[in-house]
Amino acid sequence: MLKEQDLQGIYVPVVTPFQANGELDLASFELYVGKLLGDKVNGIVVNGTTGEAPTVTVEELISLTTSAIALGKTKNSPIIVGTGTNDTTSTVRRTALAGELGADAALVVVPYYSKPSQEGIIEHYRQAASTGVPIIAYEIPSRTGVRLTPDTVRSILELEGVIGIKDSSGGVELMLELSRSGSHKPVLCGEDAYFHTMLCCGAAGGILASANVRTSSFVQVYEQLRQCQLEASRQSFLTLLPLIQLLFEEPNPAPLKWLLAEQGIIAADTVRLPLTPISENLRQHLASWL
Numbered sequence: 001m002l003k004e005q006d007l008q009g010i011y012v013p014v015v016t017p018f019q020a021n022g023e024l025d026l027a028s029f030e031l032y033v034g035k036l037l038g039d040k041v042n043g044i045v046v047n048g049t050t051g052e053a054p055t056v057t058v059e060e061l062i063s064l065t066t067s068a069i070a071l072g073k074t075k076n077s078p079i080i081v082g083t084g085t086n087d088t089t090s091t092v093r094r095t096a097l098a099g100e101l102g103a104d105a106a107l108v109v110v111p112y113y114s115k116p117s118q119e120g121i122i123e124h125y126r127q128a129a130s131t132g133v134p135i136i137a138y139e140i141p142s143r144t145g146v147r148l149t150p151d152t153v154r155s156i157l158e159l160e161g162v163i164g165i166k167d168s169s170g171g172v173e174l175m176l177e178l179s180r181s182g183s184h185k186p187v188l189c190g191e192d193a194y195f196h197t198m199l200c201c202g203a204a205g206g207i208l209a210s211a212n213v214r215t216s217s218f219v220q221v222y223e224q225l226r227q228c229q230l231e232a233s234r235q236s237f238l239t240l241l242p243l244i245q246l247l248f249e250e251p252n253p254a255p256l257k258w259l260l261a262e263q264g265i266i267a268a269d270t271v272r273l274p275l276t277p278i279s280e281n282l283r284q285h286l287a288s289w290l
């Protein structure tokens with residue numbers, strides 16, 4: 001199981017490959033995850049936003065988690081599983097299930113859609129953490145419709161069993177406020193375009209959909225910064241920025257799935273509705289990254 005001091009470096013949130021008919025493509029998943037774990041990543045995240053979590057059934061989640069954990073064991077690589085929903089009871093059930101299957105941590109998104117109170121959100125995390133599975137909180141207000149206050153984030157991070165936070169708040173204010181007030185739990189960048197900036201401001205690493213492509217270059221940005229090669233790291237990041245911008249020009253993970261399919265890493269670029277395949281225009285731009 002992951003501890004807070006382990007939470008550093010590059011974690012790759014993996015896509016959930018589907019066949020052309022929309023069914024889960026576990027064979028592609030295993031080949032693709034096996035290849036990723038061979039790159040110097042610190043771990044992978046199954047069933048995150050990039051894994052199209054809202055469309056993945058519990059049965060599929062069990063298959064994906066079981067496969068990823070078996071592959072992770074062969075490379076000694078941690079497997080984090082996205083278990084958060086907008087319902088506390090199902091979040092607790094999924095988190096406990098991930099723990100029983102052997103997950104190293106659970107990524108729990110702020111409960112979306114219901115616009116709960118800050119107290120309700122803290123209680124949501126308290127109950128998820130009571131499963132004993134290490135929890136990484138996931139703040140992404142652009143998707144959840146609710147923004148955590150710094151006090152709420154501090155309360156969540158103080159809970160026993162919460163080992164860190166993935167910050168996709170879209171800026172550095174939250175993480176600066178956390179460090180100003182003495183919070184020591186690791187912050188992982190979850191907003192790819194801010195990766196370098198957040199590392200400079202003290203982020204411990206990132207959970208980055210873009211790191212599915214040019215994985216070693218993302219690792220390099222991180223390693224260079226850790227070795228205080230600030231300018232080299234900035235230059236490495238700048239070469240990745242156009243790719244990041246294209247990958248988020250249409251809803252993630254459709255652009256990423258198209259690139260992975262074109263590279264033969266997964267069999268098809270199928271996304272489940274309501275997501276749709278990318279436009280012809282974006283295909284033409286992404287083609288230069290093949």
Ligand SMILES: O=C(O)C1=N[C@H](C(=O)O)C[C@H](O)C1
Nearest residue numbers: 013048049050190208209252
């Ligand atoms: O799946 C994830 O985890 C990520 N999702 C974010 C999003 O799609 O908004 C982006 C981030 O790179 C990782």
